[in-house]
Amino acid sequence: MRFDLIVAGGGVVGASLVRALRGLSIALIDARSSDLAAAAPDGAGWDARVYALSPGNVGFLRELKVWQAIPPERLTPVYGMQVHGDRPASAIGFDAYRAGVPELAWIVEDRALQSALWQTLWSQDGCTGFPAARGVQLEFDATAGVRLELQDGRSLESSLIVGADGAHSFVREAAGIAVTARQYGQTAVVANFRCERAHGNIARQWFQGGPVLALLPLPGERVSMVWSLPDVDAGRVQGLDPMALAREVELASAGALGALEVLTPPQSFALRRFTASRLVQPNLALVGDAAHVVHPLAGQGLNLGLQDVRVLAETLLGRESVRGLGDLRLLRRYERARAEDILLTGATMHGLHALFGAPASGWASLRNMGLNFSDRLPVLKNLLLRHALR
Ligand SMILES: Cc1cc2nc3c(=O)[nH]c(=O)nc-3n(C[C@H](O)[C@H](O)[C@H](O)COP(=O)(O)OP(=O)(O)OC[C@H]3O[C@@H](n4cnc5c(N)ncnc54)[C@H](O)[C@@H]3O)c2cc1C
Known part of the structure; x- marks a missing residue:
C-alpha cells in the first residue's frame, strides 16, 4: 500500500498533523484501538x-x-x-x-481532546487508519522512500514517515536517532x-x-x-x-x-x-514527544508538539512543486524553524527546575x-x- 506519507502515532500531536494535512493521502497507524473516538468523558x-x-x-x-x-x-x-x-x-x-x-x-x-480529534479522523478523505497497529520494521531506500512493516505482515510505503509515537518512539529508535536524556x-x-x-x-x-x-x-x-x-x-x-x-x-x-x-x-x-539529536533525515521527521520531552512544570510539552505540527504542516504544504515530501532540504526548513523554540523551552523548564530545586x-x-x-x-x-x- 502506497501513501504520500505515513504518520506513526495518533496521539494529540499525530492526529492534529493528519487533520492539518487534509488533501494528502495518509496512513495513520496507532497502537490503540479506534474505540478511543467514543471514549469522551461523560458528564460525571x-x-x-x-x-x-x-x-x-x-x-x-x-x-x-x-x-x-x-x-x-x-x-x-x-x-x-x-x-x-x-x-x-x-x-x-x-x-x-x-x-x-x-x-x-x-x-x-x-480524552475530550483526543476523542474530538479521532471522531472525524478515520473518515477523513485521503486518510487510511490502521488502529491497533504497530510498526515492527522500518526501511529506507532510494526508490521506495520508506517501507514500514506492521506486526500483522502488512507493508506500507511512502515518501515520508512522521514519528509522532511519543517519548518511546519506535520510529526514532528504528532510524537510529539518539537522544540525550x-x-x-x-x-x-x-x-x-x-x-x-x-x-x-x-x-x-x-x-x-x-x-x-x-x-x-x-x-x-x-x-x-x-x-x-x-x-x-x-x-x-x-x-x-x-x-x-x-x-x-x-x-x-x-x-x-x-x-x-x-x-x-x-x-x-x-x-x-530529552531532545532527539536531530528532528529530520531523508524521508523522516519527528514531532511532539518523539522529538522532545520537557518537565511539565509550565505545561509546555503538548504546546511544543502542536507548534511542531503547525510548522511541519506549513512546510510540507508550501513546498515547491519540484520537491518531494521526503526531500531533506525541505525537511531541514522544519528542523531549523523549530530548533530555537525547542532548545529554549527545554532549557527554561530545566533551569527553573534546577533553580527552585x-x-x-x-x-x-x-x-x-x-x-x-x-x-x-x-x-x-x-x-x-x-x-x-x-
Ligand atoms: C503530568 C503531566 C502533565 C502535563 N501537562 C501538560 C500541559 O498542561 N500542557 C502541555 O502542553 N503539555 C503537558 N504535558 C506534556 C504532554 O502530555 C505531552 O507533551 C503530549 O501528550 C505529547 O503528545 P504526543 O502526541 O507527542 O505523544 P503521546 O501522547 O505519547 O502519543 C503517542 C501516540 O503514539 C502511539 N504509539 C506509541 N508507540 C507506538 C507504536 N510503536 N506504533 C504505533 N503507535 C504508537 C500511542 O498509542 C499514542 O497514541 C504534561 C505531561 C505530564 C507527564
Missing part, C-alpha cells in the same frame, strides 16, 4: 490528565475544526496565573485583562479535586524547593492537580487515602482553595527530559527575590507572556 467523570494549552494552539485547533467539537462545558478558560516561590510573599502574577487578551490559556481534558528522579502525581472556595479561573503553582505543585481550574468547583515530587514522596502521596491526600494538598497550597475533596484516584507519570539558602533568597522582581517589571512580564500565548 472528569479525566485526571488535562492540558493547559496556549491561545495560539487553541486557535490552530479551531482552524482544524477540532476545538468546536469539544463540548464547551468541558473547557475552562484561564484568566489569571499565580506562581508562588518557596518563601512567604514571593510570587508573580499574570492577568488576562491587564495583558489585553481574552484568556491566558485553556484547560482541556486529554536526563532523569529528574521526580514523578508527577495527578488527581482532580472539588474545592470549597471558587478558583476564579486562576491557575496556581507553588515551587517548594524541588517539588512543584500546580492546581489548574476545571469547570465548576473542580481543580486538576499536577504535583511533581521526588520519586519516593510521589509513591507515598499516591498511597495516601483520599482524606489524607486532600489534607496534604490543602497544606501544600496554603489553603488557597479551602477544603479539598478527591474526585479521581491519583495517577503518576515518571519525569525526564537548589537547597542552598543563598539560592533560595535569589530565586524568591527574582519572582518578586519580575512581578514588578511589566516589560519582562510581557515578554514571558508573549512566549506563553503563542
Whole structure:
C-alpha cells in the first residue's frame, strides 16, 4: 500500500498533523484501538490528565475544526496565573485583562481532546487508519522512500514517515536517532479535586524547593492537580487515602482553595527530559514527544508538539512543486524553524527546575527575590507572556 506519507502515532500531536494535512493521502497507524473516538468523558467523570494549552494552539485547533467539537462545558478558560516561590510573599502574577487578551490559556481534558480529534479522523478523505497497529520494521531506500512493516505482515510505503509515537518512539529508535536524556528522579502525581472556595479561573503553582505543585481550574468547583515530587514522596502521596491526600494538598497550597475533596484516584507519570539529536533525515521527521520531552512544570510539552505540527504542516504544504515530501532540504526548513523554540523551552523548564530545586539558602533568597522582581517589571512580564500565548 502506497501513501504520500505515513504518520506513526495518533496521539494529540499525530492526529492534529493528519487533520492539518487534509488533501494528502495518509496512513495513520496507532497502537490503540479506534474505540478511543467514543471514549469522551461523560458528564460525571472528569479525566485526571488535562492540558493547559496556549491561545495560539487553541486557535490552530479551531482552524482544524477540532476545538468546536469539544463540548464547551468541558473547557475552562484561564484568566489569571499565580506562581508562588518557596518563601512567604514571593510570587508573580499574570492577568488576562491587564495583558489585553481574552484568556491566558485553556484547560482541556486529554480524552475530550483526543476523542474530538479521532471522531472525524478515520473518515477523513485521503486518510487510511490502521488502529491497533504497530510498526515492527522500518526501511529506507532510494526508490521506495520508506517501507514500514506492521506486526500483522502488512507493508506500507511512502515518501515520508512522521514519528509522532511519543517519548518511546519506535520510529526514532528504528532510524537510529539518539537522544540525550536526563532523569529528574521526580514523578508527577495527578488527581482532580472539588474545592470549597471558587478558583476564579486562576491557575496556581507553588515551587517548594524541588517539588512543584500546580492546581489548574476545571469547570465548576473542580481543580486538576499536577504535583511533581521526588520519586519516593510521589509513591507515598499516591498511597495516601483520599482524606489524607486532600489534607496534604490543602497544606501544600496554603489553603488557597479551602477544603479539598478527591474526585479521581491519583495517577503518576515518571519525569525526564530529552531532545532527539536531530528532528529530520531523508524521508523522516519527528514531532511532539518523539522529538522532545520537557518537565511539565509550565505545561509546555503538548504546546511544543502542536507548534511542531503547525510548522511541519506549513512546510510540507508550501513546498515547491519540484520537491518531494521526503526531500531533506525541505525537511531541514522544519528542523531549523523549530530548533530555537525547542532548545529554549527545554532549557527554561530545566533551569527553573534546577533553580527552585537548589537547597542552598543563598539560592533560595535569589530565586524568591527574582519572582518578586519580575512581578514588578511589566516589560519582562510581557515578554514571558508573549512566549506563553503563542
Ligand atoms: C503530568 C503531566 C502533565 C502535563 N501537562 C501538560 C500541559 O498542561 N500542557 C502541555 O502542553 N503539555 C503537558 N504535558 C506534556 C504532554 O502530555 C505531552 O507533551 C503530549 O501528550 C505529547 O503528545 P504526543 O502526541 O507527542 O505523544 P503521546 O501522547 O505519547 O502519543 C503517542 C501516540 O503514539 C502511539 N504509539 C506509541 N508507540 C507506538 C507504536 N510503536 N506504533 C504505533 N503507535 C504508537 C500511542 O498509542 C499514542 O497514541 C504534561 C505531561 C505530564 C507527564
